[in-house]
Amino acid sequence: MSGLMLRESRDLRPVPRNLPKEVQISPSASTAEIYSSIAEASGFSIHRLRITKGSDRTVVPNSKTANVDGTGLKGQSIVHVKDLGPQIAWRTVFIIEYLGPLLIPALFLFPLRPFLYYNFDKPLPDPSDLQLLVCGLLMVHFLKREFETVFVHRFSNATMPARNIFKNSAHYWVLAGFNIAYWVFRPDAAAATTEPNPNLLYPGLALFVFGELANLNAHLVLRDLRRPGTTERGIPSGFGFNIVTCPNYLFEIIAWLGVYLVSGLSWSVLFFVTIGGAQMASWAAKKERRYRKDFGDKYKRKRSVILPGIF
Template identity: 30%
Template sequence: MATVMSSVLLKLVFPPPASAVVSAVTVGSFLVLAYSGVSEMIGKHLNYSKFWNAATEKQKNKNIKVSSRVGMVLLYGPAFLAGAASFWLYPNEGLRSTLLNSAVTLHYFKRLFEVLFVHKYSGYMYLDSAIPITLSYFISAATMTYSQHLTVTEGLPQPQIDLMYPGVAVFLIGIVGNFYHHYLLSKLRGEGEKEYKIPKGGLFGLVICPHYLFEITVFYGISMISQTVYSLCFAIGTTFYLVGRSYATRKWYLSKFEDFPKNVKAVIPFIF
């Protein structure tokens, strides 16, 4: 069974580049994201969004607190710059590289746009939570584009099964779905309101975190465009983290709202 899966995988991705740095970042990113997902499930949250105030009193006294808007710009700004810089650092390297660099840059540009013009905020973010997320996004954006660059400069053989064009479609579905559900969340509160409400519309009738579901979709779309080992591992690691975050979010809603519908799952409709 393992041999069959390995054989299929080799048809779907480029061979790993001869880079110890990329290999180390691939393993490290996956382990950190997977661990973060498990931590969310057992109640050890990164302190932003609904869980910004989850730190202990001792931690609160030690940590620097910033507004959620500033914190979110810090999260996505460096990753957007890394994506934008890839066009200058790795020019004219073929359609796959151009699509990959465009997808990475567009994803983080959209996130910055939402932070500045769509989202509404009611809390804060602690820097000790913001910094590791910022580094994760920045390193992922830089490593995705660099890994793609190495497939060209090292002349690695193309995957036998080309997923680039289906990947573009999956990416676009993810980014549109993610934006739409962020927009619905922003419309829950009227002017000056800060309290949380049970989201409605879109896929909120099925899962409490459809925006996370579509963000996972975005990264699998990017992985399909890229077809590098790193992008696949990052997509899988992101799945672990966002599934864990979704589980914690559903648990939070159940604790805050007696009328929260029990049939609404965390992130995967009808399943989880």
């Protein structure tokens, strides 16, 4: 048995006073047992705790496959325990994030329409068929997101700090919800026309359908790489993965470019695509670096992480 000496981390809020000064853990035990032992003694959820080695401050993983001895912890090793604060499940976070832009388009287009566009001549014209179509595309997209959140995605981290829910939701509620809905559904918007441009409408619909289906396929591939209840990953392969690191992001952008065309080239949709694309590009670059680090020569390196031949 190894005796791990515990210390509170001082750079964040302290852990409860009943934190034990020492826990006895077998060197062959999983590192998850360190977390469960400290959580049981302190009365805090495992997900609120971060444990780092006193020697180099590297994080001790909460893993059922990694053992204590493999982390370099020995008898009387010191670990630092940090309270991360109230947590919220990542699945719940995504459900809340997508709920706003799922409901806002229909609210703006119907019950809130007289109040949002009060300064236009009365009576307000009914929404055009094209505006109804854009509303439908937005709702289909975020319904798909909600479906994937509940039935497809497997999360490497169970929770995130609860205080971050507002920051995370703002991107979707404000940029994909309020911003797009207000401008695209205005009575004088390009999408208010009764004669849609077929050169924008039909290519836009084709891009949207292709992007959504290809994105779903990519998410299913990624889902199958991770066994339920684990954080282990494999090397993804299949449609799109031989071209870029993150084809799910590529297909997401393609679907939104379809919405952009159908909307009559609304700047609000393009703005959301640009901001979201920049963020996804950053995530994709980090994922490419992680694949190279984790899998070494087994991984076929990609020159483009999200946009073929561009980035």
